Amino acid sequence: MTESLEKVYGYVWDSYSDDSTKESMDFSEGYKDFVSTCKTERECITEFIRIAEEQGFVGLDALLDKGHQVKSGDKIYAVTAQKALVLFVIGREPLENGLRIVGAHVDSPRLDLKQNPLYEDSGLAMLKTHYYGGIKKYQWVTTPLAIHGVVVKKDGTVVNVVIGEEDNDPVVGVSDLLIHLSKDQMDKKMSQAIEGEDLNITVGSIPLGDKEDKDRVKKNILKLLNDKYGITEEDFVSAELEAVPAGKARDYGFDQSMVMAYGHDDRVCAYTAFRAILDVKDPKKTCVALMVDKEEIGSVGATGMTSKFFENAMAEVMNLTGDYSELKLRRCLAKSKMLSADVSAAYDPNFPSVTEAKNSAYLGKGLSFNKYTGVRGKGGSNDANAEFLAEMRELMDKHNVTWQTAELGKVDQGGGGTIAYILAEYGMDVVDCGVPVHNMHAPWEVASKADIYEAMRGYRAFFQDA
DSSP: OOHHHHHHTSOHHHHOOHHHHHHHHHHHHHHHHHHHHOOSHHHHHHHHHHHHHHTTOEEHHHHHHHTOOOOTTOEEEEEETTTEEEEEEOOSSOGGGOEEEEEEEOOOOEEEEEEEEEEEETTEEEEEEEEESSOOGGGGBTOOEEEEEEEEOTTOOEEEEEESOSTTSOOBEEOOOOGGGOHHHHTSOHHHHSOGGGOOEEEEOOOOSOTTSSSHHHHHHHHHHHHHHOOOGGGGGGEEEEEEEOSOOEEESTTOOEEEETTHHHHHHHHHHHHHHHTOOSOSSEEEEEEESOGGGTSOSTTSTTSSHHHHHHHHHHHHTTOOOHHHHHHHHHTOEEEEOOOEEBOOTTSGGGSOGGGOBOTTSOEEEESOOEETTTBTOOOOOHHHHHHHHHHHHHTTOOEEEOOSSSTTTOEEOOSHHHHHTTTOEEEEEEOEEESTTSSSEEEEHHHHHHHHHHHHHHHHTO
16 A cells, blocks of 8 residues: 555544644534434424524525525525525625535434324333334334424424433333243344334333223323323324434543444534534635435435425525526536535444455544445446546645545445435536444444544535635
8 A cells, every 4th residue: 555545544543633633522522412412304404503593694585585685705594394404605606607515414214103103002002103214123122212303283383392312301112022032033034023013112001090991001191292292192193203212422432532323324424514614714616515304215305305405495596696597507506516425334343244345434534435335236326427536535635634435335235325316417526425434324323533523624625625
């Protein structure tokens, strides 16, 4: 290996001064606070908007109402359904010359409550769930869970629900079969040991009312929910309630060099991209941080990347500059460059057989660039252009960002996808780059604090060089 490659693939910690180490540790404290409280896409977007407004960003709808003339230096955000967000820092060049985009997703694998979830069986109140995204179902049993989400009443009132995060809050969970009676279960494949319809959450056992009444435990749960939140059983129909791992992000490792949290995929990239755009000052090209929903189930729906949300917001912003045309919008998107900010699979010494060591990401070796993702023969992959990768190499080295390159496991082992290919359809240059993690899609994922900090520095460099 040449000297330059040793530098590229060296450990971030070796390049840090004491001050840099402290900065990375301090940065991760802010991230830990964020990922500990923002466990749903709505919670993430709400928090991002709160901070953005404090930093001078103004909602697009407010600008449209005022007929505001957009100019260089303006900070604008647009949101849809409280689940997807785009932030703009307007540059000095015309929008027609292209954008610098960093895009991430804020949804994570979880258990969603069904629309008619509550029932009673054998003296226990239970909630039916439908898992969201790719999970190993056996990982979600006997795990303390919290309930996050919203209930929307018929009159439009939105009730925010969080149960299981405060020290005095109860937690809930999915039971598992005791080892003494699990002979048949243990003989099954791991994928079949826990069935999707068996991921039912236990939420209570105290009965209410006369002994002759039916479903007395269920009745008590409904009373508790009504007393605290003012909701009824019918309100579940118009609710979005998610069961997620209960508890805060924690330092991981004796040296406190890593973070264990629920939802690194992909909130670690969303957070670092968001923090990066807050630092943008007077860019040449307009900078964009894009946070979308539904990536874990195919980027579908009105809040997923396949929707027209981003394109429509871009058209509105261009129109407010007084220089809009359909052709200029198409040129803007085609001339843009994007970092698809999503996590990568870090090499795990416990499972070396699924990766190819020379082309794996490693914890503590910096921001990971994945030229392609996809499945087996690169199916469904963006597969970035070599010219764009060369440009990113030069950029990261110029700003002393520690980076590495990787693929998502051995060729025929499996694979995955991101939002990269969707933005690439406009003709723009796109490459995947993000934070390597262990335990991806598990209730608790692990990332290096050094990689988290380098991701923010890499995204910031991408914006600053616009």
